[in-house]
Amino acid sequence: MQVTETSSEGLKRKLKVVVGADELGARFSAHLDKIKDQVQLKGFRKGKVPLAHIRKVFGRSVMNDVLQETIRETSSKAISDRKERPAMMPDIALADGASEIESVVAGTADLAYEMSFEVLPEVVLADFAGLKLERLVAEVEDAQLEEALADLAERNKVFASQAGREASEGDRVTIDFEGSIGGVPFERGAGENLQLVIGNSGFIPGFEDGIKGAKAGEARDVTATFPEAYPVAELAGKEAVFAVKIKDVEVPAKAEINEEFAKSLGMEGGLDELKGLVRAQLQRELDQASRMKLKRELLDALETAHDFELPPSLVAREFEAIWRQVMEGLAREGKTFADEGKTEEEARAEYQKIAERRVRLGLVVGEIGDKNKIEVTQDEMRRALMEHARRFPGQEKNVYEYFEKTPGAVQELRAPIFEDKVIDFVLEAAKPSERKVSRQELLDSLERVADA
Structure with a gap:
């Protein structure tokens, strides 16, 4: 040769x-x-x-x-x-x-x-210790905890039967029903002892309005129409009549935040345990927000610290992927670039810069990982796959089969894990300073980063 x-x-x-x-x-x-x-x-x-x-x-x-x-x-x-x-x-x-x-x-x-x-360019890595980074640290405030507990109580309302009560917005009704179209019952169109909170849009349009004003023991026919986009084709767009029997009407009451409420949620340790769990969850959210802000700051610093020629093919491929998503989004929302206050040419220039940033950072992150032998372990991949599968209850087997048969999909799981490990490595070397801020200051800083 x-x-x-x-x-x-x-x-x-x-x-x-x-x-x-x-x-x-x-x-x-x-x-x-x-x-x-x-x-x-x-x-x-x-x-x-x-x-x-x-x-x-x-x-x-x-x-x-x-x-x-x-x-x-x-x-x-x-x-x-x-x-x-x-x-x-x-x-x-x-x-x-x-x-x-x-x-x-x-x-x-x-x-x-x-x-x-x-060819991929030579990437000469910067001295990470010279990166000027700041980690914002926020702690859960008492007011935030009280607000979260109040929201929890709101989402766990208690209901009490009220004799002679006419069902209205926010009430919970217990019903039996049987639906028919043109006098013919349809499959899965009947139910017993169904509990429905009026106003929660738990049924097809028109059904909840049809039972407003009803009292316990009353029977009535309710007419409602299935949406045109209803997933069952035989029912989509059809008008149905439901024979409904109202068995109970309950009025809502906000739960009191006390020992009994905590134990109703499975907290054997009572209110202190509930407060501890809620506070820990809120702190995790604040820590996540802090990391997101610091990560963006670090990526900006890495982009600024590394200047090298980019392979045109990689930039073009990244741009095409971004542009396809943008165009699909506009089509889905029925919008044009004019609605966004820009021309197509301006949009292309903007997304070209984003594509270049992604390629540059991808090469830098990859080089850091290669030079420092940062790898994603099988255990980390397994945990990521299990976490992903849990998002699709009842479909876990299909999810596992998809990742087994689709090599590219495995990379989609690996990439964010690898990037996070590289970020952690760089942060360890950069030793960012820390500054205590309020929750609002942290969220405002994150918003400014998102708008940048």
């Missing part, structure tokens, strides 16, 4: 690779030797077909396989020998002339092809 560099401009490379006809012939013969014992043709026992006959029948097909394998192996070796890291898979261009290609397939000419690719 002979490799000649025909062009080198910035990160772009072009190589000409020539594989001699004699080497192709040796590869071709080796391939025939591999398959001869498996070949079965009419008139011959398996493995007993003469090699000359195999060459005559399968020669062209075998040579095509040999050429593909040769190009794959030699192009990889050419890059490896040069100790270069391609940004993406190289483009391979064979000779244009049909007669030349035919001669190569026939084994009478050398295989020559040109490969074009971009």
